[in-house]
Structures are given as C-alpha cells and as structure tokens.
Amino acid sequence: MTITLLRRLGPPLLGSVVALGLTSPANAAEELRIGYVAPTTGIFAQVGKDMVDGFQLYLDDVNSDFGGAKVKFIVEDEQAKPDTAVTRAKKLILQDKVHMLVGGLLASSGYALAPVSTADKTVYVVPVSAADDLTQRDLSKYPYMVRTGWSSSQPSHPFGQWACDQGYKKIAAIGADYAFGYEVIGGFQRAFEACGGQIIQKIWPPLGTKDFGPYIPTIRQDADAIFTLMVGPMSLQFPKQLAASGNKKPVIGGGTSYDEFVLPSMGDEVIGHVSALQYSAALETPKNEAFVKKYRAKYGKVPSYYSETNYTTAQMIHEVIKNNKGNFPGVEEFVKQVAALKLDTLRGPVTIDEMRNPVQNIYIKKVEKKKMFGYDKEELWNTVIKTYPNVSQFGQFNKDEFLKTPVYGRDFPPCKFCN
C-alpha cells in the first residue's frame, strides 16, 4: 500500500520540487489571473450568471485591484458537464496560465475539477460545489483545494436539532434523486434521529421532475411535517402541487428549495415554509443590506446564495493577496493562508476548519411576505428565525466518529422507521 502510494505521489512531488525551484516569485503589481468555471449556457445558465455576477461585483468594488495586483478574471463555460469542466480547467491552466481555478456548480463538477488541481498543481477554490466528501473522506487526495462555500449536509445538522425542538416526532422526506439530495436529507436524518425524531419515509423523485402527481399522494398521513429537497425548476413546481393537493402539514426543506434564486418566482403557497442555509438575503446587517441594494441596482434582482458565496470568495482571495502585498504566494502557501483566514463576511463570521471547509453561522429561515430594505413592494423574503453560530461541517457530531461512517447516500443512513 505504502509502496503504491509512494509510486503515485512520487512523480508529482518530485515535479513540484522542480517547479518550485524554477519559478521565481511574481513581482508586486503583477497581474493575478483567476480562472473561473461556471455554466453560462444550458439549463443552469441562470445560476451560472448569479455566480459570475457575485464575483464580478466584488471585483468592481475594489476596481480589480487586489493589494496592488491587477486581477484578470477569465470565465469559462462548463455547461454543467463534468468532462467539459475538466477541458475548460485545462484550457485555463495550459493556455491562460491562471494562478487559481475558482468555481464549479454541481457536485459532479467539483469532483471533476479537484483532481485537475492535484494533477496540475493549481489552487482550486470551491465556492458552490457542496459535495461532502471533497472536504471529508477524500480530502487527502486534493491538497490544493480549499472550500469557501459549504458542504451539503452542513446546514442539515443544526436543522435536524431545530426540528426536534419544534416538537416534530415523525417526518416524511422527499428529495431529488442524486448525491446532493442524499447528503442534505442524510444529514437531516442523522441529526433528527439523534435527538429522538423519526424519518418515516424517503421518496426520491428523479432530478428535474416537474410533475409530482405520482409522489405527493404517497406521502404518509401520520407524518408531523414534510422535509423537501428540491433544486432548480423542481423547487417551483413542488410547493404549488403540494398546496393544490390540500396539504396542511408544515413544510420544511433544504436551502436550495427556497433560496433567493427561486424565491422571487414562487407563489404565496410557500409562505411559512422553513429552510436552513448559511446565507439569507434578508439578513439584517448593514453589510448585507448594502450588498443587496447594490446587487439589485446593478443586476435587477435579489442576490442568491450563489452570488453571495462568490462575492465572499473574491473577498477571501483579495485578503490573502493583500497580506502578501500583491504577490501570489505560491500554491501551498496560498491554500494555507486561505485556510487560516478569519473574516467578517456578508453571511457572518467565517473561519475555515482543518479540513478546509468553512465554519459559519447556519440560519433557520422562514418564508415571509413583507417589505425589506426600503423597497416599496411586498415580496417574499427568507426571514431568519434562529441562528446557529459557528457550525462546522460535522455540526454537533464528533469528527472522528463521523468520518468512520460512509458518506450519505440513498440508503445511508438506513431508514429504520420506514414501513
């Protein structure tokens, strides 16, 4: 085992030594090239636009000047396909010679880009891709990767505890049938069952389902509440159809079911639904208010968490480059310095844990219709009703025990209380 490991690691390590010896440190006031990968065409193009806009807004704020270094921001379209993401990342590294890769939307893009960063020894900053194992069980494979966003199950752990506190005993879960869905619902199940709750049903409609007719009637009547995890167009359809079916149960859900990307297009049927995430556009801090107003004035919409996390990511990169007086400090050193940051960001205080995932506030948010930040119309907002401060990706659980269990999947944790 060690021999194969050595054989695997040997050449890259040797290569890095050579590379370090050859490349002289960049001079101050040089340009900093940031390669950004996001879907700008296809069904996820709008999400990709939010990502790019968030990053660009920060660059505009500081006039593309990171402590003396001029930022060159190069956006490439990953089309939400993992192998396109790889090709684009290669293009950025080989042709544009970028200092770092940033971006990737879906978990699959994150899993595709991280090995590229290892193979080509380039920094990879992950603002959106939330796949748990990137910063958990697979961390050791990706030494040049650091996450500035979140891990899928991170908000679910405190949320499960919150559900217990509400007195819910039995919850039925319905979520998109892919890795992100398994991780959000799995995290919720672990936390909810740890404090005495029961998940009595798990329903998995395929990703992209628009007609929930076959699924809604199967939701068990003895459930106290329904937990949903929807993404994209699913988020819009499900609450509508659930309301039309005459549902009277409380509905709670993962962050993407109600985030500000879908919220403005939703109807009043979602009022009162509760979700958990590390950001809400309705956070009442002066910083966030200024951000929402600025973003809205420029792009004509409320920022989603995709915008916020990229704005914050740009801020983190800025911070590190500024500390180095406008120089890129080298791959290992950059990752180390990002991981050591303690910043007050739009979403609240953020630090990075030893597994390179942020420790941050998790907000429990309720959809309300109200006026905010001086806008004259009543709109839907994610009002924060409870804050769990400084939540790590392992939440209330012991890290070592957590890592011994497999990653959340379709059948893990097992559904003990089903049937």
Add this chain to the structure above:
Amino acid sequence: MKSQHIKVLIVVVALAAIAIIVPNTNSFVILLATRALAFSILVMSLALAAIAIIVPNTNSFVILLATRALAFSILVMSLDILLGYTGLPSLGQAAYLGVGAYLTAILATRYQFGLGYDFWLVVVFGILLAAALAAIFGLLAIRATGVYFLMITLALGQCAWGLAYRWNSLTGGDNGINLRARPKFGIDLANDVTFFYLVFGLFAVSLLLMYTLVRSPFGRSLAGIRERELRMKILGYNTWLHKYIAFIIAGGFGGLAGVLWAHTAGIVSPENVVLTTSVDALLMAVLGGAGTLVGGAIGAFIVFGLREYLSTLVPWWQYALGAVYVLTILYLPTGLMGIPERIRQRRPATGNREDVKKMAPVTS
C-alpha cells in the same frame, strides 16, 4: 486579444464562404471552389498526418482537444458502420462508449489494473465487453427497422444511462469516477503529447480496419441491405445475421473509443452515456457525411472545434454550431464528404448543356 480576433475572423470567414458558395452552385464561382474543396479534402487528410508532426510544438490545450476529438471520432465512425453502411440509425451508441469508459475507470481505481502494460488488456476487455453488450442489445434491436429501430436503441441506450446513474456503489452515480493517472509502460502517457500519439495510432488502426471491413464482401452485402433488404433476402443472404454482426462490430469499436475517452477526459460520468452523447455522434456522422467513415472524423473535429475551442473565444458559439447544422442539412444532405461527389455529378450535366447549345444552331 488581437490573436483572438483573428481566430474569430477566420471562423466567420469560413462560415460566410460556405453560406455564399453553396447556394450559388450553378455559377462559375463554384467551379473554382470545387477545385479548392477537392484540394482541401486532400489537404485535410494530409493535415491529419501533419498534426502528428506539428502537435508537439503547439499549445497543449489544442493537443488535448485534438485528442478528445480523435477518441470521439472512433465512436462516430463505429456509428457510421450502422448508419451509413447498413442503414440502421442507432440512438444508443453512447452506451458502448460508456461500457468501455466505465470498465477502464473501475479497473483503474478499484484494482489498480490497466495502469501498466496491462492497459492493452483493458483495451481488449473494453472492446469485448462492449461487443458483448451490443450482442445482447442487438438481439432486441435488430428485429426492428426505421423509426422502431431508432426507438429501441434509444430505450436501450437510456437503460445503460440509468445503470450508470443509479448503480451508485459501482459507478459513483451522478458524481462519476475520477481516474487519477494515465497508464505508464515504457512511455508515460501522462504526457499529453505522448498520449495524443497513442490515440492517433489507435484511431488510424480503427479507420483502416473499418475501411477494410466496409470494402469487404461482407461490407458490400451490408450496403445491399441498406439499399433493399428484401432483394438481399431473396438472393439468399441471411440479412438478420449480417445486421447483427455489424451491430456487434460497431459496439466493439465503441468500446475502444470508451477506453480512450476515459483516459482522455480523466473522468467518467453518466453524462458520457446520456442520450445527447449519442445524438452528438449521430449529428457528427451526418455532418461529415454518412457512409464515408472519414466524414465522421471530420464532423467530430468541426463540432469539437466549434463547441470546445470557439466557445473559449466568443459567447455566440452555439449560433455558429447551429448554423453549420442547418446549412449542412439544407444544402449538403450528403454531408461535407459529399461535396466532391455533388460537384462531379454537376460537371457532366453542365457539360452536356453546353453541348446542346453548340448543337442547337446546327440542327435548326
């Protein structure tokens, strides 16, 4: 920035040229263009060989793209055996790419197999497994023809996609499988240029084998089936068996494409097996010219060039791709490789008309 404009300009000029020349096929301009085109096809085949020499000196991103296009070309050509030579439009060819790719990825990541000389065993296994899958699918699909064949292969292809997507423990589901290293046997394939040569070599061998196949008596009888199956049956050919064997052979080459694709991309995901990949292959074959083999490779290079290279330069690459498809279907139903043939047919026709004109005063 400046070089970017020039590249864009070249693409625009090329597209404009096609748009102008093609509708005016009767004018004298086309005769000049004919020479140029016939010449350019010759050049293109030479260029393919030239790539092998030039590549080491080019930008490594371009090498990567060329490698991808070559690996995918094998799949497109395998589909061409069915589409162009047997008259079976399959919408499930990506399944074989998937089988080859997933086999390579699973063997490499779980068993560390196929990272040395045993890579060649993986190539063989990939071909055999894909051929075996084709043998099973073929039993179900070959009974149908036309639209029904299209539907059955589509359904079977989506079954393969479903497996890749849902069999999490084996395929990694939606996240796919990462290959962390390319094989190393005497030569180190981690080097993009070395790997390009390997893919180029296997591409050339595949092209040669397929070319031999379609020129063989077997290939000729496939063409007979494409033209009129009933007549072939009456002549005593077992047409079902012919089609079945062609289906299996196409599957085998698809598997080879898959093995190469896995190492080219470094990641295998359900995205490789999904319907759009099959449709892409079909479009490339039609764009280049069905029933020509090389046409498939040309189609692949054009589509990859527009989709993966032009898209790094400009945001409107999708319009360019769309325009190429529409123009091809409107003006070149036989694909790009059909251009010389169309011109050859036109020449005697215009020649005759001139003869008639000359004759006219004499007879009157």
